[in-house]
Amino acid sequence: QKEVEQDPGPLSVPEGAIVSLNCTYSNSAFQYFMWYRQYSRKGPELLMYTYSSGNKEDGRFTAQVDKSSKYISLFIRDSQPSDSATYLCAMSRAIQGAQKLVFGQGTRLTINP
Amino acid sequence: NAGVTQTPKFQVLKTGQSMTLQCAQDMNHEYMSWYRQDPGMGLRLIHYSVGAGITDQGEVPNGYNVSRSTTEDFPLRLLSAAPSQTSVYFCASRRVGGNEQFFGPGTRLTVL
Numbered sequence: 001q002k003e004v005e006q007d008p009g010p011l012s013v014p015e016g017a018i019v020s021l022n023c024t025y026s027n028s029a030f031q032y033f034m035w036y037r038q039y040s041r042k043g044p045e046l047l048m049y050t051y052s053s054g055n056k057e058d059g060r061f062t063a064q065v066d067k068s069s070k071y072i073s074l075f076i077r078d079s080q081p082s083d084s085a086t087y088l089c090a091m092s093r094a095i096q097g098a099q100k101l102v103f104g105q106g107t108r109l110t111i112n113p
Numbered sequence: 114n115a116g117v118t119q120t121p122k123f124q125v126l127k128t129g130q131s132m133t134l135q136c137a138q139d140m141n142h143e144y145m146s147w148y149r150q151d152p153g154m155g156l157r158l159i160h161y162s163v164g165a166g167i168t169d170q171g172e173v174p175n176g177y178n179v180s181r182s183t184t185e186d187f188p189l190r191l192l193s194a195a196p197s198q199t200s201v202y203f204c205a206s207r208r209v210g211g212n213e214q215f216f217g218p219g220t221r222l223t224v225l
Contacts, residue, residue: 032212042218043205044203046213046215098210099212101212
């Protein structure tokens with residue numbers, strides 16, 4: 001079983017829709033939870049970063065962490081064609097003083113004008 | 114700040130050839146790593162380094178070598194290329210205790 005599971009999609013929604021992207025994980029030692037965005041033929045870039053359970057908002061993006069269910073989500077409000085990208089969840093835990101990052105498979109999202 | 118840079122952007126090799134993918138960062142990050150990204154497989158860690166002179170294997174190290182002689186550079190060597198190594202390769206860096214990882218633009222490698 002993979003430590004982090006993410007539905008690869010693809011997911012296609014109309015412009016203006018609310019998008020929900022999700023990941024589940026199996027290791028309760030994960031402490032930090034991240035979402036990366038990767039545009040086509042580019043490297044991933046950090047989009048949002050959370051430490052604790054609960055919600056974190058940044059503009060149209062909300063990251064949600066539920067440690068009791070081992071489930072994280074990214075919500076995109078008022079989605080725009082420029083949000084079309086692959087979204088990767090990532091989480092980290094401390095091993096011997098360093099943070100070990102584990103990535104989900106990535107969900108390919110297309111926002112249709 | 115250039116961030117993380119990778120060369121070349123594209124490369125085509127024949128089976129059995131060797132080559133080195135270059136990676137450099139100017140953020141003074143101790144931690145550097147190499148990933149490969151394949152459709153349906155996500156990012157898989159090949160090798161990583163927590164500082165100059167220290168390297169370790171990741172999830173899929175076979176067929177690849179690394180070295181870290183300086184903080185800035187972390188080259189990845191393919192010893193004898195195989196078609197299974199056709200992939201997009203990303204170099205990344207971050208602080209050892211940090212979580213924000215900075216990725217390079219990637220190298221698209223095709224092995225015929």
